[in-house]
Amino acid sequence: MPHSPQAPLDETVRALRAAGCVFAEDEARLLLAAASGPDELAELVRRRAAGQPLEVLLGWADFCGVRVAVRAGVFVPRQRSAFLVEQAVVRARPGAVVLDLCCGSGALGLAMAAALGGLDLHAVELDPVAVRCAEGNLAPVGGRVYAGDLYDPLPAALRGRVEVIVANAPYVPTEAISLMPPEAREHEPRLALDGGPDGVDVHRRVAAGAPDWLAPGGSLLIETGRSQAGQTAAALAGAGLVPLLVESEDALCTVVVGTRPDETLP
Template sequence: MPDLVARLRAAGCVFAEEEAALLVEAAPDAAALEELVRRRVGGEPLELVLGWVAFDGLRVAVDPEVFVPRQRTTWLVEVADAALTAAAGDRPGVVVDLCCGSGALGLALAHRRPGATLHATDDHPAAVACAARNLAQVGGTVHLGDLASPLPMDLRGRVDALLANVPYVPSAAVAAMPPESRDHEPRSTVDGGADGLDVLRRVAALAPEWLRPGGSMHSEVALAQVDAALAVLTDSGLLARVDHDEERDATVVSGTRR
């Protein structure tokens, strides 16, 4: 183990001891461990090497070419859960997860709301396959397609919580992102256009059509984007608000259908 920790630390792994323990746990034998370490030392994200990420108390499967959910995004799940409780009370609710990636957000909210009806969408086949495996445990349904376009029509006007972890990094800033994300995740999962809000605008425009009265959409943005993001939601006819968590440095904008 000391030699493994030293190799990981030399490769720039800040939490080398913790990573070494996880790699040893994941490897069935010495040869498999060496392969996992080779991948990690080569710069592959730990979550992809392990095949899972810890998220909101769950182990969520992740695959190559699928966005790895960040720990700060658990704040979005907490905000959505509180809004859903306020709007739906004890009713489990109808949840939609757009740009679902691995399905982590919908999965976490469904675990918090047993019995919730869950639908998720993504336009990347690898993400849909990954999310389908994750959401099977809560009876969720995953659809391949752009945003809300593949959702069943009978969900219109019935959605209590619309989660959309949209890409929000401005195009010009993508090159400065950490290489673990820049080199191992599809650019479309992080690049939000010139000001980072292109996909948020599209989600906000469609949200009133799918939300029930009192239902809300929730998206993560950078703190510097809050004013512009709130204006996007307001322009779509939604009652907009922001929730920021200092500890996680996480910012969520929400829009409620009046």
């Protein structure tokens, strides 16, 4: 007797549940849609059960309603970071000069461009695999991707002109990386996770350089952990920015905003 149309879905769900996938039904439907046939489906299920990120297997992530291409070895955008995008969008405008630091796949900048209908978008990433991924995502919206460490590769013409800087820089304390889910610690670059002994090393560097690049009244927004928020805010204040802590209980996301004072105002 032939299998019913439901059989491949049911079998895939059972296999994913056995592997501990919490959203087995949703993942099964996505894998079925991505597979060209039974053999490819079996391979995708095997790789997912082994802990590979679903988004890498699909080749894309749905983030803020935008399809973001991802590839093996690149940080997968987290849904909680949609709150960071929301906070950045309300501080920007169509056509604004926006900088996405530690951009990974370029998801933050891409989502902002979609929400605002276009930006003068710039992004920086150190990892060469992520640079190529971000270039593919941001080129269609006119974004430029620079390979290098934080502000180092930026053109001098941007100095003092950036209205919004967004940074989902690594903020996991080094010793806590071993406690992360396998799909993160085994399949994402350590460079994208490791925030140093207290998780704030990169935040301090981002904050220190921001005033040179922000326009008067411009803002730096950094996603951080709740336990690191005070230290992140202190780093922004130490750089001369006015800090503001915003949180979303629903998204489980904490963002620290640092605004450069507008010296032109009375």
